[in-house]
Amino acid sequence: MAGTWIAAICTLGLMSFVIKDSPLYRLAEYTFLAVGTAYSFVLSLERLNPVIITPIKQGKYTIFIPVALGLLLYSRFFRGKQWLMGFPISVTIGVGLGLSLKGIVSSEIVKQLSDTYTSIGSLEGVLIFVGVICVILFFYFSRSNTGANPPVLAVARKIGRVFLMIAFGCMFSNVILSRMTLLLGRIKFLLGDWLNII
């Protein structure tokens, strides 16, 4: 019961912003920030045990290398020693770059191209193929959009733009629909669970 009241006050506090910025809204906003940050912090702290402490207990002392690298990130709080942050950042960027390049080539390029090419047997497949080529040409920034371009490129870019606008319209509507569903959920909570009107 008390939980429902707390949730209702928090919900109304945030919703009050629709009328005007108020202290109630500010309190709800700061509550959200504080609880959200604390939630992430607690979850991350609990991961210290399986990721760092357990390997040390098992005698895997190489874990001290990344721990030391991670501690170097705290050098940002010491004037003149900030350059030490470069070691952990270089390692993290290197791993992230390697993994993302590998993932991009397989999932974002090869998979998408093969799916586009293999479905070319049907009318839908041909339309998708034309759309994909035109959209890619639209993002071909080495040639300006306004300067003298070969007619084929100019037409392809125009078609690509139409495809993009249709897709953006569709995606936008999907987002609006999902948000409206959430809003209805909150209204249903206020009127049903809290006030028992519906």
Next chain:
Amino acid sequence: MNRNNLFLGITVIITLTTLVAGFFDLSIFNTISANLVNWSVVIGLVALATAIISLMRMHVKRIMTRRREWFYSLYFIVVFTAVCSIGLIYSSRGQPFMYVVNNILVPLSTTIYSLLGLWMATAAYRAFRVRSIDSTILLVTGIIVLLGSTSFGAAISPVFARITIFIRLIPTTAASRGILISGGLGAIALGIRILLGVERGHIPGQSK
């Protein structure tokens, strides 16, 4: 070798090691790559408190200097400390912590996301007013998809649902694939720029 080249060298070696492990089945590279991935997880975890320290410093400074609306910073610190204490004492799966999450965090995050829908709708009204062919296409598509996805549209005409299916199946798929492929090519270009040392934004003290 100066510091910047050292950092660039570390980035290049680690990137190439991870890449080689991804594309070739060489056991030594696979082992090194798996360890490096684990390292980056550990680095992220150890560095966790840097964000909290920065946040606390900002709020404490705001309180000490009695800057405008400083009491909200005090409130933030109190709530943050209380929720952290509950989480550390009872664990994240404990009843008190779940009570806070279910009755404060979940309703607040849901409300924020739902309210964003309202702002987006009003912003869309201003942005998509019929001014050019592009915005007209976007507006018309948006309205058709909205009608085709709701029972209101179905009550007017079943055509909206059919057009919506077509829009989702053909142009949206084509555009999404085009965006993914173009974005992927752009990310590869950025990766090559980092590997060649043209892009050095990640190195401390280097803005370019």
